[in-house]
Amino acid sequence: PATVERAGPEPTSVAGDSGPAEPRSDDERAGRQLMAQGSPAGAIVAFRQWAYQCPDDPxxxxxxxxxxxxxxxGTKARRAYRASLAxxxxxxxxxxxxxxxxxxxxxxRTLLVARSGAAIAAPTADVVVVR
Structure with a gap:
Protein backbone atom coordinates (compact mmCIF):
# COMPACT_ATOMS: atom_id res chain seq x y z
CA PRO A 1 0.00 0.00 0.00
CA ALA A 2 1.01 3.61 -0.49
CA THR A 3 2.50 5.55 2.37
CA VAL A 4 1.74 9.12 3.31
CA GLU A 5 4.72 11.30 4.19
CA ARG A 6 4.33 14.27 6.50
CA ALA A 7 6.96 16.30 8.28
CA GLY A 8 7.23 15.43 11.96
CA PRO A 9 6.04 12.40 13.89
CA GLU A 10 2.82 10.66 12.95
CA PRO A 11 0.05 11.56 15.38
CA THR A 12 -1.73 8.91 17.40
CA SER A 13 -4.80 11.09 17.05
CA VAL A 14 -5.87 13.32 14.18
CA ALA A 15 -7.39 15.93 16.44
CA GLY A 16 -4.46 16.58 18.77
CA ASP A 17 -4.93 15.48 22.35
CA SER A 18 -3.90 18.90 23.64
CA GLY A 19 -5.10 20.91 20.64
CA PRO A 20 -7.71 23.66 20.70
CA ALA A 21 -10.58 21.60 19.28
CA GLU A 22 -13.08 20.61 21.92
CA PRO A 23 -14.31 17.02 21.83
CA ARG A 24 -17.73 16.81 20.22
CA SER A 25 -19.02 14.06 22.51
CA ASP A 26 -18.34 12.40 25.84
CA ASP A 27 -17.28 9.26 23.94
CA GLU A 28 -14.71 11.23 21.94
CA ARG A 29 -13.38 12.83 25.14
CA ALA A 30 -13.14 9.45 26.90
CA GLY A 31 -11.47 7.80 23.91
CA ARG A 32 -8.90 10.57 23.58
CA GLN A 33 -8.12 10.41 27.30
CA LEU A 34 -7.72 6.64 27.18
CA MET A 35 -5.42 6.87 24.15
CA ALA A 36 -3.32 9.51 25.96
CA GLN A 37 -3.10 7.13 28.94
CA GLY A 38 -1.88 4.31 26.69
CA SER A 39 -5.10 2.30 26.79
CA PRO A 40 -6.20 1.73 23.19
CA ALA A 41 -8.40 -1.22 24.28
CA GLY A 42 -10.50 1.11 26.42
CA ALA A 43 -10.48 3.77 23.73
CA ILE A 44 -11.88 1.27 21.21
CA VAL A 45 -15.05 0.97 23.28
CA ALA A 46 -15.49 4.75 23.46
CA PHE A 47 -14.62 5.39 19.82
CA ARG A 48 -16.89 2.55 18.64
CA GLN A 49 -19.80 4.13 20.55
CA TRP A 50 -18.96 7.55 19.07
CA ALA A 51 -18.85 6.12 15.54
CA TYR A 52 -22.17 4.34 16.14
CA GLN A 53 -23.80 7.55 17.37
CA CYS A 54 -22.25 9.72 14.62
CA PRO A 55 -21.94 7.50 11.52
CA ASP A 56 -21.33 10.50 9.24
CA ASP A 57 -18.35 11.75 11.27
CA PRO A 58 -15.18 10.55 9.54
CA GLY A 74 -5.44 -4.65 11.42
CA THR A 75 -8.49 -6.09 9.66
CA LYS A 76 -10.92 -4.24 11.92
CA ALA A 77 -8.82 -1.08 11.64
CA ARG A 78 -8.96 -1.18 7.83
CA ARG A 79 -12.75 -1.57 8.06
CA ALA A 80 -12.90 1.52 10.30
CA TYR A 81 -10.70 3.47 7.87
CA ARG A 82 -13.01 2.49 4.98
CA ALA A 83 -16.01 3.65 7.05
CA SER A 84 -14.17 6.93 7.65
CA LEU A 85 -13.54 7.30 3.93
CA ALA A 86 -17.25 6.72 3.20
CA ARG A 109 -8.44 11.33 2.25
CA THR A 110 -4.95 10.21 1.13
CA LEU A 111 -4.22 8.86 4.61
CA LEU A 112 -7.52 6.98 4.73
CA VAL A 113 -7.01 5.43 1.29
CA ALA A 114 -3.52 4.30 2.28
CA ARG A 115 -4.59 2.85 5.62
CA SER A 116 -7.79 1.24 4.37
CA GLY A 117 -6.15 -0.60 1.50
CA ALA A 118 -8.83 0.87 -0.76
CA ALA A 119 -8.04 0.95 -4.44
CA ILE A 120 -8.68 4.15 -6.32
CA ALA A 121 -10.25 3.45 -9.68
CA ALA A 122 -8.62 5.14 -12.63
CA PRO A 123 -10.84 7.44 -14.68
CA THR A 124 -12.29 5.59 -17.65
CA ALA A 125 -10.59 7.95 -20.13
CA ASP A 126 -7.20 6.73 -18.88
CA VAL A 127 -7.99 3.02 -19.22
CA VAL A 128 -6.16 1.28 -22.05
CA VAL A 129 -7.36 -2.11 -23.27
CA VAL A 130 -4.67 -4.36 -24.73
CA ARG A 131 -5.73 -7.41 -26.74
Missing part, protein backbone atom coordinates in the same frame (compact mmCIF):
# COMPACT_ATOMS: atom_id res chain seq x y z
CA UNK A 59 -13.03 11.45 12.56
CA UNK A 60 -14.99 9.07 14.79
CA UNK A 61 -14.23 6.17 12.44
CA UNK A 62 -10.62 7.31 11.98
CA UNK A 63 -9.99 7.43 15.72
CA UNK A 64 -11.51 3.96 16.05
CA UNK A 65 -9.16 2.74 13.31
CA UNK A 66 -6.11 4.23 15.03
CA UNK A 67 -7.02 2.56 18.33
CA UNK A 68 -7.68 -0.77 16.59
CA UNK A 69 -4.32 -0.51 14.80
CA UNK A 70 -2.56 0.05 18.11
CA UNK A 71 -4.22 -3.08 19.48
CA UNK A 72 -3.00 -5.11 16.50
CA UNK A 73 -6.48 -5.47 14.99
CA UNK A 87 -18.26 9.20 5.92
CA UNK A 88 -15.90 11.74 4.38
CA UNK A 89 -18.16 11.75 1.31
CA UNK A 90 -21.26 12.37 3.46
CA UNK A 91 -20.03 15.02 5.89
CA UNK A 92 -19.86 18.82 5.78
CA UNK A 93 -16.31 19.34 4.50
CA UNK A 94 -16.08 22.95 5.72
CA UNK A 95 -16.98 21.90 9.25
CA UNK A 96 -14.56 18.98 9.04
CA UNK A 97 -11.69 21.16 7.78
CA UNK A 98 -12.15 23.52 10.72
CA UNK A 99 -11.53 20.65 13.14
CA UNK A 100 -8.54 19.04 11.42
CA UNK A 101 -6.01 21.28 13.19
CA UNK A 102 -3.56 21.78 10.34
CA UNK A 103 -4.42 18.77 8.21
CA UNK A 104 -6.22 19.27 4.91
CA UNK A 105 -9.24 17.27 3.78
CA UNK A 106 -7.27 15.98 0.76
CA UNK A 107 -4.46 14.89 3.07
CA UNK A 108 -6.96 13.08 5.29
Missing amino acids: IAHLQLGVALDQEGE ALDRCDLDELAAGLEGYGVAEL
